């Protein structure tokens with residue numbers, strides 16, 4: 280973790296914002312754990328990739344964004360979709376293949392999209408969404424809307440050609456796009472260091488695009504929030520893209536099928552001590568926020584989760600005839616909005 284940015288002064292972040300960061304992290308944590316429990320009960324259809332451990336990245340960016348900003352996710356995108364306002368019911372319902380799901384139960388975990396919340400899709404082809412995010416930013420620049428696009432991607436995506444193509448053009452055209460690398464140390468089962476020429480796969484390449492090197496603690500919600508605010512302000516002022524590498528760790532395996540046994544035990548233990556949700560709760564208590572306030576956020580999140588779980592279970596699977604709707608063949612791209 281060389282030259283990692285120091286934490287911002289907490290005094291700069293209002294209490295309401297801090298509580299919102301905490302609420303988002305708790306809701307994501309609870310919902311992802313529930314998704315895992317439901318795989319074990321065979322209630323989740325298809326594969327899924329959980330973001331347990333990545334909550335601070337989603338909350339930090341989600342809270343910093345404007346309602347009409349764009350988010351582009353990978354297949355590991357439940358957290359970013361929720362951080363933009365998609366409900367637990369719509370996410371869990373989609374994972375379970377129910378009509379109440381975001382894609383009416385027809386897409387599953389890897390295709391979460393919520394255009395009304397600015398979530399412009401989850402992309403399973405590693406790196407494919409980076410030029411698309413640059414395109415959305417180009418559209419915003421052309422229309423003069425001040426919208427900013429954020430593309431979230433893993434450390435592995437930095438070795439894909441599309442990463443470099445998107446960064447280059449975004450910098451040449453000064454596009455309002457924020458490239459956010461969630462460096463969790465691993466691709467599927469391979470440590471990123473085993474296949475990468477530099478130690479920090481995104482930050483160490485920033486200079487190739489004339490961007491400042493930004494390497495931050497992705498498990499500290501306030502560090503992430505501050506970096507996000509700065510990047511959005513820069514983009515809205517016409518200053519062009521940012522590339523931010525957030526150091527984090529996934530608490531489980533790559534996907535539902537992976538127990539993650541290839542990771543050294545002491546490495547897992549070290550990172551579990553840096554659990555972003557636990558650390559943030561301690562931070563807020565130390566700052567004088569009452570335990571009862573945080574307990575109430577926890578209880579409200581759990582009540583929402585229980586209600587969403589029951590409602591998703593009660594929702595039917597898609598009708599067979601719906602296989603022919605929401606596709607290009609039904610007359611256009613209206614389903615995207």
Ligand SMILES: Cc1ncc(C[n+]2csc(CCOP(=O)(O)OP(=O)(O)O)c2C)c(N)n1
Pocket residue numbers: 355403404405406432433434435436437463465466467533
């Ligand atoms: C172009 C492409 N190559 C390979 C894959 C198979 N694949 C899916 S996820 C993944 C690992 C990506 O790792 P990283 O970018 O670090 O993201 P993480 O899963 O850690 O969030 C790979 C190789 C793919 N989906 N797309």
Ligand SMILES: [Mg+2]
Pocket residue numbers: 433434435461462463464465466
């Ligand atoms: Mg990774």
